[in-house]
Amino acid sequence: MYRYDEFDHQFVSERTAQFRDQANRRMAGVITEDEFRPLRLMNGLYLQLHAYMLRVAIPYGTLSGKQMRQLAYIADKYDRGYGHFTTRQNIQYNWIKLEESADILQDLADVEMHAIQTSGNCIRNVTTDHWAGAAADELLDPRPIGELIRQWSSLHPEFSFLPRKFKFAITGAPHDRAAVKVHDIGLRAHKNDKGETGWEVMVGGGQGRTPMVAVTVRDFLPEKDVIPYLEAIMRVYNLYGRRDNKYKARIKILVHELGAEKFKAEVEAEYARNPAQTTEVEQRELARIEKYFAKPALEKLSRFAPHFEEAKRANPDFARWAKNNLAAHQHDGYTIVNISLKPEGGIPGDASGEQMRVMATLGERYSQDELRVSHAQNIVLPHVKLDDVFAVWQALKAADLAAANYGLVGDIIACPGLDYCALATARSIPIAQALSRKFADVARQEHYGPVKLNISGCINACGHHHVGHIGILGLDKKGEEFYQITLGGSSSEKASIGTILGPGFAAHEVPDAIETILETYVKLREPGEEFLAAYRRVGPKPFKEALYATA
């Protein structure tokens, strides 16, 4: 894991002092709310429906046990005993007081964390594959370049007042778990014919009101050129991105309006005009960072774990959880444990302070002191010995953290919606809760196989509904909430935007509608065919017929 050195510590502590001064000036009325707004936003502090909300950056979703424990402490001390893990691999606290906000930032700085640029029209927290450094299919760990980008983008003087927010996602594996094609910039590591590693640079993906899949501007960018090349992209966007309409201000609109070729030509011209004078320091810095992400010293173990196999035979509940919630590790005898934060009837991504402490302890004891937050709002223990998994599961079960629905229809992504968010047009949490109750039986979820069900409470799409295999979008029609259903979205390496099926549904009709869709799929699937594959084969027609014939 990355550790702060004296410079990082000083940087964050100066930033905290600066924010404390800004908050004091606001409370004393020296600066107006309009002037304070961009300052607090650049430090992750939003004003929501009921209170301030603080969004804490968890760079590339990686946490130590100590950091997770501090998040629990903040939840208990400053919030109502809860935190909400988000689709940006961050955590949000929904009940924050302005006068305590600087203290929280100090508590975060104490454990090498901050809330810098988790909001505002700047470069946001960088996200990566939540199985980074552990996944069996990985080519390289995407976090070192993520950390390099985090540092470079922190308080970047040129790019702090962009036309709109800007999000990076990075994957070092062929199977894209970081949704890189629906981010402003996506990076994917791959090897060229000579065996060298480089990055595919994708620009202009995004969700929101105008969902788009990113276009590739460079197939193979040598690692040493990443920072200067990103500067060129950012400069073109900062100069020419639209500022007349906030809904058309993301880079995807610039790419779309100029056309991919013209946009690419602008970036290449900018890059050629101002080439980096040297990149030795950047390379050195990347090498320095890489050392922090060296593979943990894992034991040499057999692939067969007798204790694990025995526990599965003896305990069917454990066997079921193990089947759904573990993923292949690159090291024999180890596994990746995915903790679902989607219990029956729960709020997706929520965890109590006590649950965070349980997970922190498990991370420390069984997973090389590492935890991850996934963009699907779950927690990952990346390096667990197979023979320890049963003990981990027992501890999770005791803390109500053993939902066995990872990757299944109950593993719902949902934004906070109208229960908290000032932008929302409809509630998403109650819909997620109703669905998770409807499909509470895990055997039934397994029967449906892997399904990504994503819910957003407004068109801004924080709940990723466009890229859900099944997407639900909550809207407002003359004061009534109603929900539009899309099918066929995906955020994988074969990214696609879902198609709207037809007229929306009232909140109480949504669970039955989703059931109809899933049952329709079961009837038409070929042996072994997953939901998304089946949808791509048959298209929306059979689903429409089933849904609107009965509705």
Add this chain to the structure above:
Amino acid sequence: MPLLKNNEFVSDDWAFLPDDAALPESGKVVVSLTRLVKDWDQLVEFTGLLGLSLANSERTDELEAYLPQLTLVVLTFPAFTDGRAYSQARELRLQGYRGELRAQGNLLPDQFQYLNQVGFDSFVVDERFSLVDWQGASKQMSLAYQRGLYRTAGEREVWSQRHQGFAAWEEQPHAG
């Protein structure tokens, strides 16, 4: 409105010349990009000092031929949230412009370090902020991660500090 330069308020002796006004014999005049391009043959012969005022929608990448003749370039922030002029400033400095680079418009002390770092060295500021506000704002952060930007004496680059002995990105110095 006061002109801030080297952390002091100074008097401004530049005058903006409207596009339809005749060019004086001498003095310090600022013209628009339209005027600069249209009357270039005449302006090249001008015996006074020449400045350019650029809108933030005007391109900086075709100015290279004009830059050696310019003593002042004025860039505008119509709103503090409109950050185009940061990139314009950077472009101009990267192209080797060494004259005075002035920021005007909706400037706030909390952006002052950013403005300095991208190469601005004079600022038309709002009267409601005191000199003390600006002086304090100029040293809020003593560290920055990015390389190749302008640094005041109190500021350090993290990456260059960590890896000493490697070539720095040379930033064009401020005119002062």
